Amino acid sequence: MQHSISVRDLTLKFGAQAVLKTLNLDVAEGEFIVLLGPSGCGKSTLLNCLAGLLDITDGQIWIKGQNVTWAEPSERGIGMVFQSYALYPQMTVRGNLSFGLKNARMPKDEIDKRVARAAEILQIQPLLDRKPGALSGGQRQRVAIGRALVRDVDVFLFDEPLSNLDAKLRSELRVEIKRLHSRLNNTMVYVTHDQIEALTLADRIAVMRGGIIQQLDAPQTIYNRPANLFVAGFIGSPSMNFLHGRTVDGGRTYRIGEVSLDLAGYDGGAVMERDKAILGLRPEHLTIQDHAEPGRTIPAVVEIDEPMGADSLVWLKAGEAQMSVRVPVEDRLEKGRAVHLQVDMTKASIFDAVSEQRV
């Protein structure tokens, strides 16, 4: 299968500091890839390298089977959408959309045709003769997407396109981008630090930290089977509960203090006996009950409960550990009540405390 984008051993150094470290990434034709990570992880840098806006130190970049490592941004067959929209303030919307096409010396009727099509897809026809200053944030970002659209390219690059918009507009445009993708079916690489955007939009998510891709997988896999402690903690809100204990009994039992948990049904590799192992449990994979079940429950005391509309978040203290559990909003639990948390071991993750990798 031909890859739409192929990054080979990409390294980028600013002075002595490596921002991207021998990074490899293959993106299939028509795939929607989200680069996700905290600020400073190199996700935007990687996107700028793909666009050709940064000269890389080492490695190769292939787009559509062409080695574009040293090609100009305009020659790479990409369109790019920026966080600040980056519309040319002195030009009308029409001028903004056609600027790139004019630079490519395209005939005028072809330019008009493409601008009209992009305007129709994004529903910005009434705005074509306005200047960017007279547009709202959402309209500006549509125009910015339109500017990539008219180029009629195979690869779209999005650099945090929604982070300047308010929450309502953000979710609207998110759906719109997804609709655009299913209509155009071209390859999209999308940078964000918002995990909701990542989980909803992506075919695959690349979680990055320190210039390295930590895990590249489908959103559900990333969520349910995070490859390491960092990914587990970064994805999910509120974040995963971590218990520090050890595995005993040939890897069949997890022990934390006096409490033992049966590991039967764990979805992973060979657990083995480890002196230090971290058990990761998502808030929605725990249930609160009054009675203890040996090997299946952890005793805990209720501290705070936070009703959040659709459901409610209960914070508890289990031994030393602070834990959160998602419960139906009707279940009000008073402070100080002693309960037992039932663990769904099929959805749990166990990490080696030293390597921080999932086992």
Added chain:
Amino acid sequence: MAEMIAGPRGPKPRRAFSTPNIVLYGTLIVVAAYYALPLYVMIVTSLKTMPEIRLGNVFSPPVEITFEPWVKAWSSACTGINCDGLSRGFWNSVWILIPSVILSIAISSVNGYALANWKYRGSEFFFAVLMIGAFIPYQVMLYPIVLVLKNIGDFLSIFSLAMGMGKVQVYGTLSGLVIVHTIFGMPILTLLFRNYFSALPEELFKAARVDGAGFWGIFFKIMLPMALPIFVVAMILQVTGIWNDFLFGVIYTKPEIYPMTVQLNNIVNSVQGVKEYNVNMAATLLTGLVPLTIYFISGKLFVRGIAAGAVKG
């Protein structure tokens, strides 16, 4: 009810002659008078006849207003051998000013744009060198530049003589002075433009590159239209600086092409005959008129430009 909520009415009472007001306006009036008085004396004197000036009442308004001194200052005051007044110097200054301003702004705006957006290996070093240049006193470079201009002329003469044209002079000509003004305007103007272009959003530049615009395409179509305010600032700086220049004018030109400031000096300091104070005053006012006009015209534009930029972001 209405009476209960009706509090004090009418505008807030103000005391016009409170102590702070008297101190504030008193100081302002004194300072304003201090600066305005010399100007007043100049204008008044320039409108008097010589006999009236000799009476010695410096501050008294002219008894009979005459424009004779202005006409003389412009068209027939003597500077050494020439007796055609300041008009010659005015036009010399204009022919020095226009190419110098255009050339220095054109070059330094591209410089600033390149340094801000097209960082290359050593661009920071190049910028640092340029900045050091801004702090070296002019006087150090006066004589070396005389030599440089002379040598440029000699070098060009090789070709012009070979092509059967005359010898080329750069030192002692208007073009030589234009080159000097362009060079000396470069550091500060480059700094000005670089900082302005650096402050524009970087993503705009990136977007233009993705759109396939090159070095000049981005400069002319994206950057220039956004840079009007800084061009006005640069123009004010250069016009006033070059118009008021005396030192370079004396050194790098010769009497027939002396700029207006040098000619003014020669009129005022001429030692032959009686001192015509009224002509001297008129000549000085005439010379100062150009920078003054520039401030009045572009000052408004300048402020408006900055305000517009601030709102658009």
